[in-house]
Each structure stands twice: as structure tokens, then as C-alpha cells.
Amino acid sequence: MKHTLSVIVEDESGVLSRIAGLFARRGFNIESLAVGPAEKPGISRITMVVPGDNRTIEQLTKQLYKLVNVLKVQDITDIPSVERELMLIKIHASKKYRSDILDIAYIFRARIVDISSNCLILEVTGDPGKIVTIEQILAPYGIIEISRTGKISLTRASNINTELLKNTKFIEKSFAY
Known part of the structure; x- marks a missing residue:
């Protein structure tokens, strides 16, 4: 299964290299990677798509938290976003x-x-x-x-999963009078 991880890091040189190194040492591939400034100056958001089961992603998350410049790691795969x-x-x-x-x-x-x-x-x-x-x-x-x-x-503030809304039966049941 593919997981989407949102990682908040301090915007300092070498952070991305350390994260990529962590994945490489453990033999994990990063299928998609996007990095850019976050909402606060000096903070960046890394969005990555990685294959793995829940246990593997949990282990990777723990390893990411051990890196000095990593502030927050969130698996947003199942969160409305x-x-x-x-x-x-x-x-x-x-x-x-x-x-x-x-x-x-x-x-x-x-x-x-x-x-x-x-x-x-x-x-x-x-x-x-x-x-x-x-x-x-x-x-x-x-x-x-x-x-x-x-x-x-980005996770939805409304917490509404639009994938459910695409299902017409869901919409019909929701608006049936």
C-alpha cells in the first residue's frame, strides 16, 4: 500500500539529505517527493509517497522523529485531504x-x-x-x-472525505427526503 507522509522540518541545509539517507539505509523507495516552505518562516513541509504496510510506516515515522530537524510526521493516507x-x-x-x-x-x-x-x-x-x-x-x-x-x-479542516461524496448512492441517501 502507498502511504502519504507529511513531514514538517526546520528549513536547514542537509535535512532532506538526512531523510533520504534514512530511507536509503533501510531499503525503502520514495515514490513521490515534494518540498517547499510551510506556513511559518524557517519551516518546510515535505510531502512524500512511500510504499509499505502500516507497521513499516510506523517504524519509519519513529526513525524520522529521531532526526534533529524533524518537527512533525503525519501519515495522512486515510485522513481527508x-x-x-x-x-x-x-x-x-x-x-x-x-x-x-x-x-x-x-x-x-x-x-x-x-x-x-x-x-x-x-x-x-x-x-x-x-x-x-x-x-x-x-x-x-x-x-x-x-x-x-x-x-x-493538506488535510481538510472540514474533515469531509470527498471520495465518499463521489459515490452517488451516498449523495442520494444523504439528500433523500
Whole structure:
């Protein structure tokens, strides 16, 4: 199972290296990694996606807390949260298929950030499922390059799990009079 960890650290040189080293020494892969400033100056948030069972993640969490600059570690996998990812995707876009690609971009609310006579670069932002879906749909046109950020995530203050809301039976039962 993949787990999403949110790690709050002091913004000092070498912190990310020590965390990556911890994972490497224990033979764990980090599938996705995003780092950036958090809400307070001098503090950064690291969002990482790592494979493992609950026991393994619990052990990793304990090991992370032993690192000096780590302030908080939270496994937010099962906590209602907002997840986003950014992808830049360069696609072959001949005149014959350009309008089809632009229609797909419109449907996915992607932005055209570069255009030439034979290719387009799209900027796509959304949950990881949206990113994977548009990539699959655009694959037949010929993907030249892709650059993706790691997943970023914040827990929802409302504590409402929107995955449950996507289930129409749940919505119908909730609003039945």
C-alpha cells in the first residue's frame, strides 16, 4: 500500500539529505517527493509517497522523529485531504490532431504554456488521478516529454472525505427526503 507522509522540518541545509539517507539505509523507495516552505518562516513541509504496510510506516515515522530537524510526521493516507500535482507535458501536435488535443486540454482545464508548429506543452494541475488520466488520453498523440512534481497534500479542516461524496448512492441517501 502507498502511504502519504507529511513531514514538517526546520528549513536547514542537509535535512532532506538526512531523510533520504534514512530511507536509503533501510531499503525503502520514495515514490513521490515534494518540498517547499510551510506556513511559518524557517519551516518546510515535505510531502512524500512511500510504499509499505502500516507497521513499516510506523517504524519509519519513529526513525524520522529521531532526526534533529524533524518537527512533525503525519501519515495522512486515510485522513481527508486535498491532493494536487503539477505536470508539464510536451506532445506531438500536428495540424491534423491539434484541435483534438486542444479539446482534451479544455476538458481537463489544462493550460497551453508553449506552442510550436509541431508540438504543444500543456500545464495540468489536479489530483493524481486527473494527472494519470490525461497522460493516458494524450499518449496516442505522441508524448515527447513529461515533468511532474510530487504530490502535495493538506488535510481538510472540514474533515469531509470527498471520495465518499463521489459515490452517488451516498449523495442520494444523504439528500433523500
